[in-house]
Amino acid sequence: MKFKLNLLRVAALGLAAASLGAGAQTVRIANQGDALSMDPHSLNESLQLSVTSNVYEPLVGRAKDLSVTPALATSWKQTSPTVWRFELRKGVQFHDGTPFTADDVLFSLARTQVDGSDMKSYTNDVKDVRKINDHTVEIETTAPFPILPDVLTQVFIMSKKWAETNQATRPVDRRKGIENAASFRANGTGPFRLRERQPNVRTTFVRNGTYWDKIEGNVQEVIFTPIGSDATRVAALLSGEVDVMEPVPVQDIERINASAGAQALVAPELRTIFLGMDQRRDELLYSSVKGKNPFKDKRVRQAFYQAIDIEGIKRTVMRGASAPTALMIGPGINGFDPAQNKRLPFDPEASKKLLAEAGYPQGFEVTMNCPNDRYVNDARICQTVAANLARVGVKINLAAETKGTYFPKILRRDTSFYLLGWTPSTYDAHNAMNALMACPNDKGAGQFNLGAYCNPKFDELTRAVQSEGDKAKRQAMIKEAFDLHTADVGHLPLHQQSLAWGVSKKVKVVQRGDNYLDFKWITVGR
Template structure:
């Protein structure tokens, strides 16, 4: 609730000094709760959204796509083309009052490289991380990495002393469902500090009085109450009743009527995120299908048939209510390597899809389970239900199995799915991020952790690795294009669309839509009543 403290009464009673900042609490609703507070354990936007209020990386990406220093004030290539130097901001304090130094940055980056960290692929090009002095860190990559700073916008810095004192030196292993002290506690440098946390219910943050950014940012929101509300109808009802001040996951079906409501502010913009289907093309036999002894998804004709059966325009109209940009590539338009030619999608063609299935030896289709989240992307379960209907027209009997994103992402990270709906944002704004996580052979050199398709191509792997050390931008871009040409031809991912975001809030709040879908509340301005 946005509230005003009764300052006049307190001043009259002599309880406060003459100049007092206005207290503003914002109740912030989303569809899901972060899986953990450990800053290096999970690579999902849901986690980053909350953690960006509490922790800080060296560099952040602003809503306009530009990079801005957070803990770092400057980053430059040294005379050695494989060494990046980062100058740290002096006087930055952790929430326990201790000063941040280069030791904490070195420790945090190395912690993010650990096998249990889902962020390790972002640092796969790193050779060494060293402290130069108390406020200088150098990172040497295995070759000239032109975009290395872009990889750091979601790698948070935490206190080395705090982590070691609380036996949390290593990132939490969410796959094994183990916890450490950092799972439910924090010691960041961000503008807000943790007051309380009730998992899947309520997390309360308050402004950190010793935050280094005082006087540089508005910091008009003094308290945040994060409320995960799974049901879309319940989220909207909470907003309309005034129980919630800011709704980030706005159901597509409610956008038009909420825009017409004069008591609300609704803002819109494209998201840096693609929604797509992943297909297990590597298994000899599928675990979640009724075909035994072979894998229908391994046949390129079956994959092409699936792509032709899906009517992306119908999904945009009937499911997304116009709030999607149909596409045929799993890279949004913000990303280096995106091309309109790759994004051009085929129109649905049931007859041709049936013909391809018959040629592949499945004239009557087959049965398969489509795993989907039901609380992460805009209308995610409804999209999967629509896909099931489209595939039914060509004989592929698709059972939709919906689950929370925490379970869904764990299954993908463990490759325990054959056919799944997923979404992927690209915080680096570069195709290498997509290739490192989704295309490279799984588990090799720390890459491919989210590749549940079983796709493996040694030639493509070598090209992906080369992107982290190619100093010639034109050659690098040509390699990116050649990788995309192979990915598009192989069709182990079937792109559906890019999301369009809508935020709804009390009109006093000015929260611009970010392509990263990450609001920074230190920037938020609150109009006076």
């Protein structure tokens, strides 16, 4: 009943929007979870970045085909191997009317590097940001960084004046549950403004009438509603109560396509789903093993890997809508080599043997952390992995929870064994190498390497990949690095999931491979 009442309020807002003028349109979007904050630097999670990217903008944007395109910067060039110069767009205003200048760029890049920021891995190699004039900045990196423009597509620019006025000069720390004005309010330069924010209930956006660029779609208002229940979300689409929803449960794709008013848009996603293990602590936080850490032993990591029936997960959990992988990146990411994408065989007997050799002939007990509202069938994947491991003697205590509590917990590294998904936002292997697999440091490298896998040779190759301009040499380095990680069984890659959006036949959207939904490209009623 609560959901129905909310939808009545949504419908009322839609009527209000329709009265704005001829051609005014409202689109209602539902997702299984909510964006956890309006602060664009507080959580490096794709749903949050997808939502806030409609309000905030980077220097360099992405076109419909994911190629880089000018955004708040009109052009950029390297003036030396370690220096990039960006010419900023003139005449741009933040939503409160404040002019956009170089000062906002310096402020925003510095803000991504302070404690509490979840975006450090994007700017950890930025040595200095200099203001040349009000509409020109130079970014100096610690080493040559040919893909810096690609990296900056995820670094959104905030108003220095607004952040200072609202005591939001530092991003909120999701690990500590701290909030500030930027958590609930927003002041960007993007095509949509935040009108109302009710966390976990409803967030409303309205078209920015002073936007610097032409807005292709005709939407005037967007109402974003989290609906955790798969069945309720599908019913809302089929009844016309929502216009766009995701993810579509794989078992409901055919049902939606058979309906009169909706369709399922299904396409490959660039995200890789994987499992990580605490390899740093001398004793795991949540395990029956005392006095040592079994995940420090490669034989144990390999035993877990070979106990997982990935084809069974594809068949029974994902209904075929996944591509099993042996790598931490998938097709579509620069550096992916299909010749390397060969998983170790599913072999429970080999797993038992490896566990016995490592000193755990009877297995052991460990807690596994998992979200239940972030990835496609995430909780069911974890349940199936737990059942697979039980067959080789490992008892999994599954802790599945909403991402609102899950992410703060694992980002504190308060975990022994966890599931995570990652889309390299630069569409380049270096992003995954630097953020997921490099040894963690206080500069942002390995920021999402939550189990602290560490191989100094891998780090050396990561730094070399960042700086290398020769494509063939760079690809050889990426291959060598991934071979090292595979040999170490540094993580347990599972699969690339498929995108599945449910969309009303009255609505046209652009489905990007990174699962971002751009409001500016949505058209209703044509």
